[in-house]
Amino acid sequence: MKSLISIVGKNMKIISRSKLSTFFVLLAPLLIVFLVGTAFNSNSLSNIKLGVYSAEYNELSNSIVTNLGGKQFVVQKMNSEQECINSVKAMTIHACIIFPKNMSIEKNNESIVLHIDNSRINIAYILINDINSKISEKGSELGMSMASDLLKALQQAKSSLPSQEEQINSALSDISEIQSETSAIASQISSIDSAITSINSGLSSTNDSSVESDLTSIKTKLESLKLGLSGGTSAIESKSQSGETSLTKVSEEIGKLIQNISKITISTPENIVMPIKTEINSISKDSTNWKNLFPTLTALIVLLSSIILSASLVLDERRAKANFRNFMTPTSDLSFILGTYVTCMIILFAQMVLLFLGTILLTNLEVYSVLPQIALILFLSSSAFIFLGMFIGYVFKSDETTILATISVASLLIFFSNTILPTESIAGDFKYVAMYNPLFITDLLIKKTILFNAAIQSLIPEMLVLLGGMLLFLVLTLFGRKITKRKA
């Protein structure tokens, strides 16, 4: 124990006596994180250069181009489609949008074509999404206007149809009255018949030629009247019947129309253009971009500080003139390993205190309730990374190979975590290997803890994996020291 304390004390004195190394060891990683955190504390892309081309711009295409311009996109009109595509290839612009000649909403087969460089996988889909949403804004605007006209017409029909129906009904009742009047007239015709019969009997009984002539004239007139009335009433009857049939049909159709229109409950244009609405709710309450970034940044600091610091401390120890004398002492290998480990832990602890204090003060991040969980996660993950770095330091001798190996291992861990690309995009079985990546687990655990206040019990399976990694790297470190300690 005394030798362990002495080794740690010696390491701390050596580090503290070099101002530059103290600065780099303690403050540089934090500085990087704050710079990165501040620089990337934004949810959207900015200053994206878009090239646009149309063989002939019109009001519609120009309005979309205007809509695209703004804070996020810098729009540049190109002279040809090919120039636009070539600019994407040359990476002078991020994406190229081709508008149809004299673009019109009436032509259904026309579409806006987006040319994008898919090799820029980290922003390609964000770009597609952002451009699509900007173009959709104009589409929605147009759709809303059309839907609004449609709804207006429908509303007008809805309000005017009942009065039309009433008028038809009144016309039908008029027809019905006409028909009854016609029937009355038809019944009147039989009284003409009886009058004619009376005239006939009068003619047979009278000898007076003048009376006879008058009666005959009346009879003729009556017969002519009867004929005229009979013809008229039957024509009226027939016309009124066909009119009644037609109006009844129209009335029925209007009735159906009114019924159908009343079934339409959509009252606003938005309901037609966007019948299904989506609402995005973040499950982490009061989540800011910095808060979302913080777990990943913390995991990265732990990884980089631990692995670089431990590897360089071991390398320094091995290259130091004093290393041979270390062999000459009865102090065990484990003590030397633990000495370096504790030194790294002290420095990391100081870094973490600074990081969390700075973050709490600057961003009001609330971590007090989860501090024990955070401390345990950071202890396990930094231990695993420190032993990994020490193993690298023991296995490689020269500065160049050690730095190269450290960078390679750190990069591998970063690529196989969620830091740069989602692990879901990793192919095949590598995906499952990535699940055991200490960086991936650290990131996951810190996120669960800081963003969702996860209880310590729910973190145990991942913590056990970290513990396993830590023990594995400790064994490797012991092995590495064993095989290389005589090669100082």
Place this chain on the structure above:
Amino acid sequence: MDDELIQLRGVDKRFGRKVVLDCINLSIPEQKITGIIGASGEGKTTILKMIIGFYKPNKGDVLYSKRTIKNDLKNIKKIFGFATEDGSFHERLTVYENLIHFGRLHHIKKSEIKKRAEKLMDLVGLREAKDRLARDLSMGMKKRLDVAISLIHNPKVLIMDEPTADLDPLLRDNMLKLIKRINSNGTTIILTTQLLGEMDRICDKIAILFERKIIDEGEPNKIKSKYNAQDLDGVFNRIFSKKTKPEDKIKTMERQIEQELKEEEIENEELD
């Protein structure tokens, strides 16, 4: 033969395919000063590092008090002190801090370490430089610091690799006096140097390493009379000229340089 503390019996050492030591037989008497003479690159340091168990022999055995050291490395570390040619200490610790640190690594009690550190600083004449960083010391002071650190655990045997190399005549003289003083306390000393006049002055026994073998060993006077030489330089010249023709001398020198480079190369390869 009863006073023999350390024995090397038929020891071979190879680095890769290169044979560095070939069937070395050597006895180190207790409480005496033994010097190993040899040209640069002959393997003197390798012999010293095998005695303390840093290198393992490919063949043969190294014995301490008639017991093989490879099975007793932990105890051997308590018995031996080793002052290296370049100095083996922490450059960014002070003289005092270095002594305390290595004392603790030897599991000595804190109060005892302090006493020993004070005593050793007086012995090697570094009292004035107590709080100076090791990297700021002169070459002579660094050598003395290394000796002091090597003695912090009161070793029975002190091994010194080229203790007078890179020192001016005055500092060399001081170092030789220091070695004598340490030996006068009963510490067995094994040293190597290329300055044979010094060996003549302080060594009780001389071993001559030539072409990977110990070709002679004994008291300096006996060795000198055996080779009919006035001093050890004369002995060395006779061995060198007798055994080799002039053209071979050049070849031997070339071989030595080549061997030195290869030794370094092999070590580097093994490490990488």
